[in-house]
Amino acid sequence: MTQRYQVTVDVHVILERGSDILLCLRDGTGYRDGWYCLPSGHLEADETVVACAIREAREEIGITVDRRDLRPATVVHHLSPEGRPRLGVFFAASRWYGEPVNAEPGKCAELRWAPLGTLPSNTVPYTVAGITQYLDGVGVGLHGWPELVDA
Template sequence: MPERYQSIIDVHVILERGHEILLLERQGTGYCDGMLHLPSGHLDEGEPLAHGAAREACEEVGIRIDPSDLRLTAVVHHRQRPDLARVGMFFATGRWDGEPYNAEPHKCGKLLWCDPAVLPSNTIAYPAAGIGLYLENRLYTAHGW
């Protein structure tokens, strides 16, 4: 029997502050350095989606989010390259404890609060697709297929 299809699951967090969201400038990672992304990462084995999103936000920007305060706003089935696809789960919240800061300076150059309707030109296309769905109140897209 052929093996079942498996995909990487990514969790992304859209932190809402008024009419802005938080983006991080990647650096020193080898993937899209100098470009902007949401607080995000890979889901760990056995981890519920919202818990993974809250964990990643804590690791990257030092804030605490109650997973029950996260709402699923978008799902992006992203084809990164012909042999690699991932499923991105985008969560949004305006509730957290602490002030966001660069908790991973070895991976992040700076934090930027931006208008999600006018993303900077150096925003990575994959998270931009999820942010677009969030703005349009649409749940799903296939990106890069």
Template sequence: MNDVMLILQRERDGAVCLAERQGTGYADGMLNLPSGKVDDGEDVYAAVIREAWEEIGIVVGRDALRVVHVMHFRNPEEEPRVGWFFTARGWRGEPRNMEPHKCAGLSWHQADDLPGNTVPYNALGIGHWLKGEPFSVHGWGVDDAGPGGVPYS
């Protein structure tokens, strides 16, 4: 399963937009990036463009998007996922809560000082983006190990 996440960074202070989940049954009360699953028949660019419009009401052009991190992740339910983290060099519109039935509101936070209630999957991706790391693997129990569980040095 592929997920897309948009790291929308405010130009004036570098803060990133996070949404508080509510009423979804998953991670309610936690903060996450504007995000979602890739639907059948769409590529990851189309998915993040769609999610940006559906969740926060902004229009992002394909040419404004940049993939900044890809994560092969296994969530707490043991489901494998591939997360595509994007940034946008520009967009039209002012971010606003377009899904009040799923989101309690939007807030802006410094990427290097995320609140403790940020969804771990998102916080990990933001952390890798800040370090300039294009790819990571998490949740498989061998994150930093080679064959036979022997740590790489």
């Protein structure tokens, strides 16, 4: 019997405040430490992508986002440099409850509001791909795959 293809699902939250978005500086994670990313995390078993976005926003930056305030932004089918596929589901929100704080100082060195069009040069490329696709109105896109896949 052939085993079904399985992929890790990442859920990202683009918090918008005017023309700025909130970024987290990774630290102590073992992956891309010193690089900026969005509040995000892995989908857990028996969890919806919406519930994951709400949970990650609460766990990482201490805010509450109502599910009605989450807008689908884009989906990125990403292939890591190590050859591991991931599916990134990106949501955007311009309304939430509470003030964002670094709620995970063991994984994040700082929070930073950055202009949507001018991300720091040390922003995780996968994150940049999702934000760019969102700004370009791409519903589903690819990142990291060989060009032949983009047919």
